[in-house]
Amino acid sequence: xxxxxxxxxxxxxxxxxxxxxxxxxxxxxxxxxxxxxxxxxxxxxxxxxxxxxxxxxxxxxxxxxxxxxxxxxxxxxxxxxxxxxxxxxxxxxxxxxxxxxxxxxxxxxxxxxxxxxxxxxxxxxxxxxxxxxxxxxxxxxxxxxxxxxxxxxxxxxxxxxxxxxxxxxxxxxxxxxxxxxxxxxxxxxxxxxxxxxxxxxxxxxxxxxxxxxxxxxxxxxxxxxxxxxxxxxxxxxxxxxxxxxxxxxxxxxxxxxxxxxxxxxxxxxxxxxxxxxxxxxxxxxxxxxxxxxxxxxxxxxxxxxxxxxxxxxxxxxxxxxxxxxxxxxxxxxxxxxxxxxxxxxxxxxxxxxxxxxxxxxxxxxxxxxxxxxxxxxxxxxxxxxxxxxxxxxxxxxxxxxxxxxxxxxxxxxxxx
Amino acid sequence: xxxxxxxxxxxxxxxxxxxxxxxxxxxxxxxxxxxxxxxxxxxxxxxxxxxxxxxxxxxxxxxxxxxxxxxxxxxxxxxxxxxxxxxxxxxxxxxxxxxxxxxxxxxxxxxxxxxx
Numbered sequence: 001x002x003x004x005x006x007x008x009x010x011x012x013x014x015x016x017x018x019x020x021x022x023x024x025x026x027x028x029x030x031x032x033x034x035x036x037x038x039x040x041x042x043x044x045x046x047x048x049x050x051x052x053x054x055x056x057x058x059x060x061x062x063x064x065x066x067x068x069x070x071x072x073x074x075x076x077x078x079x080x081x082x083x084x085x086x087x088x089x090x091x092x093x094x095x096x097x098x099x100x101x102x103x104x105x106x107x108x109x110x111x112x113x114x115x116x117x118x119x120x121x122x123x124x125x126x127x128x129x130x131x132x133x134x135x136x137x138x139x140x141x142x143x144x145x146x147x148x149x150x151x152x153x154x155x156x157x158x159x160x161x162x163x164x165x166x167x168x169x170x171x172x173x174x175x176x177x178x179x180x181x182x183x184x185x186x187x188x189x190x191x192x193x194x195x196x197x198x199x200x201x202x203x204x205x206x207x208x209x210x211x212x213x214x215x216x217x218x219x220x221x222x223x224x225x226x227x228x229x230x231x232x233x234x235x236x237x238x239x240x241x242x243x244x245x246x247x248x249x250x251x252x253x254x255x256x257x258x259x260x261x262x263x264x265x266x267x268x269x270x271x272x273x274x275x276x277x278x279x280x281x282x283x284x285x286x287x288x289x290x291x292x293x294x295x296x297x298x299x300x301x302x303x304x305x306x307x308x309x310x311x312x313x314x315x316x317x318x319x320x321x322x323x324x325x326x327x328x329x330x331x332x333x334x335x336x337x338x339x340x341x342x343x344x345x346x347x348x349x350x351x352x353x354x355x356x357x358x359x360x361x362x363x364x365x366x367x368x369x370x371x372x373x374x375x376x377x378x379x380x381x382x383x384x385x386x387x388x389x390x391x392x393x394x395x396x397x398x399x400x401x402x403x404x405x406x407x408x409x410x411x412x413x414x415x416x
Numbered sequence: 417x418x419x420x421x422x423x424x425x426x427x428x429x430x431x432x433x434x435x436x437x438x439x440x441x442x443x444x445x446x447x448x449x450x451x452x453x454x455x456x457x458x459x460x461x462x463x464x465x466x467x468x469x470x471x472x473x474x475x476x477x478x479x480x481x482x483x484x485x486x487x488x489x490x491x492x493x494x495x496x497x498x499x500x501x502x503x504x505x506x507x508x509x510x511x512x513x514x515x516x517x518x519x520x521x522x523x524x525x526x527x528x529x530x531x532x
Binding site: 208210242243254255256301303305 | 417487
């Protein structure tokens with residue numbers, strides 16, 4: 001039955017002490033065979049299952065997840081959403097995603113708390129100014145709302161920012177008003193619930209061990225709950241995608257590194273937009289609970305520890321305190337790391353491979369959350385049709401042989 | 417934060433070093449025709465194991481020498497560092513703590529950094 005959420009259901013369940021809410025999705029035991037198995041129950045994976053069922057009419061689908069839904073990078077990022085990327089290919093992909101975000105709460109009838117509070121990217125030197133202005137112009141040519149803010153305009157929007165008295169003064173910024181933040185759990189739960197209603201089996205605590213192939217065709221996947229046969233497998237396992245690809249004999253151009261974030265104690269509203277600075281490496285927004293959500297960088301070395309080095313946090317906090325002296329005495333509540341898979345060109349891979357029926361959606365590096373619905377949508381198309389969607393055709397594996405890279409190191413914000 | 421044993425200077429703080437990615441990568445030797453794909457693999461693809469990993473470091477803010485290292489990427493434990501002219505150690509000499517390909521080790525991952 002389709003679950004509906006409204007003010008009435010809230011009132012009704014409040015009266016019964018919130019004990020009668022229906023389960024959002026079933027927890028079935030896996031069947032022996034599926035048309036499509038998605039490995040990875042984060043936003044991208046659950047979204048892929050949702051769009052496969054909704055737009056491509058596939059019914060026999062499973063999503064298998066090592067831990068719990070959204071417990072990987074979907075729940076470990078700073079939830080920033082924007083589409084101001086430099087190259088046409090990326091701009092189309094991220095803009096496709098942003099447009100889906102704008103309608104997602106009503107499409108899913110589940111509040112993903114998408115808040116378009118604007119995203120600012122700061123320039124701290126002459127080169128930043130040129131590069132950011134170029135990006136703003138490229139965005140405008142692609143019909144993306146993006147403009148240049150002078151230092152005075154920044155001061156008006158974010159009065160707490162110290163723009164002058166620091167090592168790398170703030171000289172201006174790009175601003176995308178349609179950008180913003182969303183609730184990270186909600187997108188995983190929303191997609192999961194609606195996919196489940198269409199018959200998708202969502203299987204948690206089921207770790208993929210090995211992808212099995214035979215004569216260049218997919219056979220299935222060995223999991224902690226036994227061997228599951230499948231016609232097609234989509235791997236959306238972020239940092240662990242490379243490990244699974246290796247088990248099928250495919251080498252991907254990915255390096256896995258911890259990316260860290262941290263949140264402060266909650267305070268009253270003080271910053272009503274998202275401010276990112278890749279030059280001094282600090283980005284911040286304020287959550288609805290009042291916590292500052294702060295994004296730090298990746299470690300310089302490969303690691304799967306979901307922890308990250310302390311020096312990275314020190315660097316980010318140093319930059320934060322310089323940019324916003326008012327935060328100097330705040331306490332940080334939590335810190336964590338997520339394992340991101342980074343491509344040499346800082347762009348994702350949404351592609352088929354040499355093995356029939358095996359598909360990858362990976363390489364999102366430090367900025368995959370914003371792309372969740374768009375990535376899921378075009379990946380579902382790629383799996384269903386065996387052909388990439390026009391939007392993701394540039395993000396294939398062949399580009400590492402042809403040299404047609406989509407170099408987004410500038411727009412990816414977190415320096416890789 | 418790691419303490420890295422530079423084979424020339426001894427144990428120093430990680431902030432003195434820079435990471436150089438996978439070690440022992442072989443350039444195609446050019447004795448036969450090399451296709452775009454093979455070149456692409458050489459240029460862009462590096463090993464990315466969860467577990468034992470050969471890698472390079474350079475002591476940037478020290479002796480500035482390059483050296484190699486075997487580190488467990490699932491725990492960040494540095495198992496051995498060795499000079500470039502030394503033979504690469506056999507990985508069978510080390511115990512891998514990862515039980516399943518993408519599983520977490522009992523100690524050394526997430527917030528479980530030390531034995532309880």
